[in-house]
């Protein structure tokens with residue numbers, strides 16, 4: 001039995017920063033005491049002024065195992081997560097091989113996690129044009145949602161779906177009340193011809209806002225007609241905000257996320273021939289990103305997620321600098337908290353607003369709101385302890401993902417994760433990994 005007490009002057013409890021002592025026992029938060037509380041024979045950790053908050057839940061991560069473990073695997077990704085204060089992540093159904101579009105593939109995925117989970121991990125299933133008959137079984141097997149693309153995904157085994165495909169599975173999603181997660185870009189030929197593939201501006205122009213807004217319109221239409229949960233992943237286009245917010249006034253079944261890279265980087269500052277910054281939809285101009293921030297500060301986003309989507313440096317075309325040949329995806333799982341906190345500081349983002357976007361809100365989206373995402377009696381003892389006053393420059397040594405290829409390298413950020421607890425066990429102590437394999441597979445109960 002592992003039991004301990006965690007004290008801080010700044011614990012995030014009931015939406016406020018308060019002085020408290022958490023009593024962890026048998027993997028749960030057994031009790032919360034106001035103020036300073038020592039108990040005989042129980043280890044006591046005095047964390048002073050460090051922030052003690054629920055462990056971060058990252059509901060959008062690509063891990064690539066099995067099949068493309070040379071890109072990223074469960075071992076490296078979940079170690080990086082522990083360093084980043086992420087105690088639960090949900091893995092996307094593509095980039096691994098096989099892709100998670102059948103229960104057989106899902107079983108292989110579960111096998112691949114064995115002895116490699118250092119934080120908790122759940123999964124989404126995928127919809128492609130040929131697996132409509134597999135969706136029900138995937139849901140019964142315990143996936144947290146069904147993800148589809150409306151444009152080419154970058155992975156040939158995971159082709160995009162059409163409106164007709166989505167209409168076919170909507171009744172099943174409705175029956176099980178499982179969200180449909182959509183990559184919202186609907187490609188057309190109304191884009192300029194590419195002259196210089198190393199030009200970021202040309203890459204940006206190749207994936208215009210109207211691709212996103214046309215796809216969002218399709219998503220909203222499906223949501224409304226079938227009355228199902230629809231989640232728009234990684235919104236980048238500010239032109240999508242108004243239509244999403246309008247619909248959200250009428251339903252609570254529409255949700256939307258955005259990611260740190262859309263909030264931290266701006267197109268104007270992205271150098272040419274630097275495909276480390278390539279992702280889809282693309283990172284847009286500062287004026288656009290200011291509107292994403294405005295929406296965030298106005299509670300327009302349900303939660304924030306990393307969309308960690310790493311690849312080996314050669315896939316990122318570091319040598320050629322070709323944005324169009326490079327893998328589209330930003331590697332940065334580990335740095336979500338400091339990146340958002342640092343940029344948020346400049347924009348008036350309070351801890352009271354930031355913390356739920358990384359904890360309570362994704363828990364609610366996943367249906368885990370009675371178990372995770374809050375420091376509350378009876379909840380899972382997943383806890384992140386960090387120093388909001390400590391800044392650091394991100395060095396290669398800091399990066400625990402399989403590959404160091406990330407646009408966050410050399411950025412100076414505030415907010416260092418010092419301790420992480422997973423299922424009541426301390427896995428990160430003084431920013432060093434001390435315990436392995438404390439993570440669990442989490443299965444959605446339907």
Ligand SMILES: [Zn+2]
Pocket residue numbers: 060062092307309
């Ligand atoms: Zn993604």
